[in-house]
Amino acid sequence: xxxxxxxxxxxxxxxxxxxxxxxxxxxxxxxxxxxxxxxxxxxxxxxxxxxxxxxxxxxxxxxxxxxxxxxxxxxxxxxxxxxxxxxxxxxxxxxxxxxxxxxxxxxxxxxxxxxxxxxxxxxxxxxxxxxxxxxxxxxxxxxxxxxxxxxxxxxxxxxxxxxxxxxxxxxxxxxxxxxxxxxxxxxxxxxxxxxxxxxxxxxxxxxxxxxxxxxxxxxxxxxxxxxxxxxxxxxxxxxxxxxxxxxxxxxxxxxxxxxxxxxxxxxxxxxxxxxxxxxxxxxxxxxxxxxxxxxxxxxxxxxxxxxxxxxxxxxxxxx
Numbered sequence: 255x256x257x258x259x260x261x262x263x264x265x266x267x268x269x270x271x272x273x274x275x276x277x278x279x280x281x282x283x284x285x286x287x288x289x290x291x292x293x294x295x296x297x298x299x300x301x302x303x304x305x306x307x308x309x310x311x312x313x314x315x316x317x318x319x320x321x322x323x324x325x326x327x328x329x330x331x332x333x334x335x336x337x338x339x340x341x342x343x344x345x346x347x348x349x350x351x352x353x354x355x356x357x358x359x360x361x362x363x364x365x366x367x368x369x370x371x372x373x374x375x376x377x378x379x380x381x382x383x384x385x386x387x388x389x390x391x392x393x394x395x396x397x398x399x400x401x402x403x404x405x406x407x408x409x410x411x412x413x414x415x416x417x418x419x420x421x422x423x424x425x426x427x428x429x430x431x432x433x434x435x436x437x438x439x440x441x442x443x444x445x446x447x448x449x450x451x452x453x454x455x456x457x458x459x460x461x462x463x464x465x466x467x468x469x470x471x472x473x474x475x476x477x478x479x480x481x482x483x484x485x486x487x488x489x490x491x492x493x494x495x496x497x498x499x500x501x502x503x504x505x506x507x508x509x510x511x512x513x514x515x516x517x518x519x520x521x522x523x524x525x526x527x528x529x530x531x532x533x534x535x536x537x538x539x540x541x542x543x544x545x546x547x548x549x550x551x552x553x554x555x556x557x558x559x560x561x562x563x564x565x566x567x568x569x570x571x572x573x
Contacts, residue, residue: 280340280514284315287504289345290329292322292436296457296538300373300502301345303534307525318345325411326350327359330505334361338507340514343370348500349412351557355565356412356573364558366508369550370515371522373502374540377479378417380472380488381459385447391472391491394451395425404428408440408452412570417453417474417498419569421488424496444468455500456482456539474498481539501543503550512547519547 287305289298298320305316321329326349333344344367351363361367380391388394398405407422407429409415415431422429432449434440437458443449445467456479462468470485476497478487488496504522506515523544525531535542545553564570 280517281312281314283341284317285341285343287316287318287343287345288329288333289318289320290322290326291320293320295437296376296455297345297347297502299457299538300540301504303531304373304522304525307528307531308521311521311525325357326353327357330363331360333505334366334507336507338510340506340510340518342507343518344505345373346503346505347411347413348503348557350503350505351554352412352416352561352564352570354558355561355570364554367505368508368510368515368547369503369554370506370547371504371519372543372545372550372553373504373522373526374535374538375499375501375543376455376457376538376540377473377475378414378453378498378500379456379459379470379474379482379485379539380421381444381452381454381463382469382471383444383447383450384467384469386450388450389469389471391486391488391493394471395427395491395493397450398425398427398429404430405451406430406432406449408432408434408444408449410434410437410440410452410454413498413500414453416564416570417496420498420564421493421496423567423569424488425493441468460538479539479541481536481541501553502540516547519550 287301289301291297302318305318308316321332330344330346333342336342353359354363388397407418409418409431415433418431437454440449440452441462444452445462459468459470463470470482472488473479473482473485474488474497526542532542561570
């Protein structure tokens with residue numbers, strides 16, 4: 255082989271070598287994390303905490319971009335269509351896969367993404383207005399049974415809607431779901447006494463609970479949350495089958511190199527395990543749930559089957 259042919263051969267290998275070098279150096283520039291919801295919610299707060307820690311760890315910025323719209327579809331589609339180079343990720347909740355049972359999506363929630371990390375798992379909480387005429391779940395059940403036409407319960411997204419409907423079905427009571435566009439709206443009505451109860455994440459309820467403006471009377475985890483030890487489970491009130499554990503996760507576009515997603519997964523698991531982050535998680539009511547990439551792929555498939563079954567039961571309906 256003469257020098258000219260060697261040079262030509264090396265040139266053909268250059269495009270193949272460049273991505274490998276880029277992957278080894280990841281991240282070498284700012285990483286964008288798209289949160290497809292408005293600022294201030296549980297997904298946004300959790301994502302920002304981890305983005306800040308990743309930035310400190312790597313020396314490169316991890317910038318959170320809020321792109322709300324169409325119940326999370328706008329921002330999530332942007333992630334699905336992004337270049338799979340490890341510089342665009344998306345934050346999501348467990349409603350990501352449920353959404354295909356609700357609306358026609360411009361992407362496939364399973365095959366168009368990789369789940370890179372389970373940032374946290376969390377139960378939902380049943381919140382009650384301080385002006386509501388009940389103090390606990392049993393009192394709420396009695397009030398609902400004595401309210402002609404059913405008592406109102408507020409929701410703000412697909413997972414809280416599922417929890418609300420599932421609870422009413424398992425408790426064999428009539429509750430009228432009032433869907434809000436965001437948790438801020440129902441929290442305002444809850445504190446004002448216009449709404450007796452609502453469902454949401456512990457992170458969403460945290461500030462108002464701490465200030466004494468609302469009460470938590472139930473949690474959807476099978477056992478009491480270690481972060482909410484004084485809040486009884488729905489099971490304790492005799493309502494079985496209404497358990498729910500949601501998750502916050504980071505998604506990458508499909509075909510993002512495994513070298514990058516594996517590195518990101520490991521880094522996040524290590525960050526979440528630190529005492530400082532565990533303390534921060536405790537303040538948000540989040541639980542640490544480390545998983546590797548293979549376990550995360552299994553979780554997505556299991557969630558898909560779960561929401562198909564829920565749709566068959568009428569617990570989630572197409573909008």
